[in-house]
Amino acid sequence: MEDGQWNIRKVSQLAPHEQVQKIFSFQIQQQQGQQDQAVWTLNSNGIFSISSAWNIIREAREKTKFNTYTWHKSIPFKCCFLLWRTIRGKLPTNEKLANFGVGPNRCYCCYSPGFDTIEHTFNSGPFARNIWRNFAASLGIQTDPLPLRNNILRWWNTNHNNEAHKLILQSTPIFICWNLWKNRCSKKYGGKQSSMARVRHLVMLDTFKLLQTT
Template identity: 30%
Template sequence: MTWQKHLPFKMCFIVWRALRDKIPTDARISQMNIANPSRCICCKNPDTENVNHLFNAGDYAFQLWKHIGGPFGINVEQSFYRQILINWWKIKAPNPVINILVKCIPIATSWEIWRTRCAAKYGNEPINFNNSVCLISFSVLQVIKNQFNNFQGNHSWNKVIYLNSCNINFKKTFTVSWLKPPVNFVKLNSDGSCKEGRCGGGGVIRNHQGHLVHAYTVKAGAGTNNLAEALALLHGIRWCIAVEHK
């Protein structure tokens, strides 16, 4: 679930690193015997900055997860960062749109927490809660737009909430066409079925122009669907061999 091909690699990579405690938080740097006072810049009352605090328990992260997860029924109270991700990914999506939302939102949110932390710590950029929500919304809805050409509307958080609450009837259609065989060849199409113990099948044979060469039916007697299909296919092959068709 960590790797979502529709999102930028950097977002998925930061989640992968965070889950393995491989990002340079203050606590991680201190483990390398580098003098570094640990003060989470995202909190009003700074605490030790480790992965779980930065991505979950800290003031900014907790409020962001609470706001983002509320409409989806995600409880962030007394949870660890890993558990929050699992709660998102365990949601049973009723359609492909919500499936993308519940897989991409936690990754986009994690990235935004890390981006905000670094921008505030090293770029003196003020922490802006509303701006973070907008950036998360934009990232996720851009994925929806790329996947579904008929997506319309702005990239606001209200649009995300709307997509989660509305009843989307999604039907995927496929075009199936019959392909003509090569010149001097024929194509055999057969099928069989069984109902109440009585089985039968049939088939049609066409030439390279699509013209009907032969059609047949087969009574298979008692049996199964698989037996009826096999006998129908076998009858067609035998006929082709008998009349020397390729």
């Protein structure tokens, strides 16, 4: 280092063309008998990987309990993704279409009139409330009205007795939302009747399949 600093000082005193010659003549110390190789410092083994490059450039979202519990490797991706879209208002319900000048539309779930909004279809409408109450009661969970996100968090914050119980508390809100959406779409696009019995049965079936595979 001392030598290097001394050399650099000396080089700066030379004429420009001599400086270039001198710089090219420097010998860089390297390991004898070993070829140079590229080292990717973001991985401990020095090998490049897409995931490490992605991790350095991505803007990671804060890990909240809600974000973590939305996903589970044994719950079908389509169901988790639907909940993700629901909470972020990324579904083609009427309140979205209203932005394009479409008037308010009746819901596709209830016999009594309601509007086709995310909150109504998934949480506050009589149809959805009945489905939530049905499953919450059997698991000893409170059923007083809360906004959708808080209602789901109430399930996820309930103490569990074992791993199976924990999985049921996590998966049931996801399966309820998934089947409420399926019910709404089968009425709207498939000409089927909205049916509480069918939604209850499908939530049970999804839960049963999950417990079988886990």
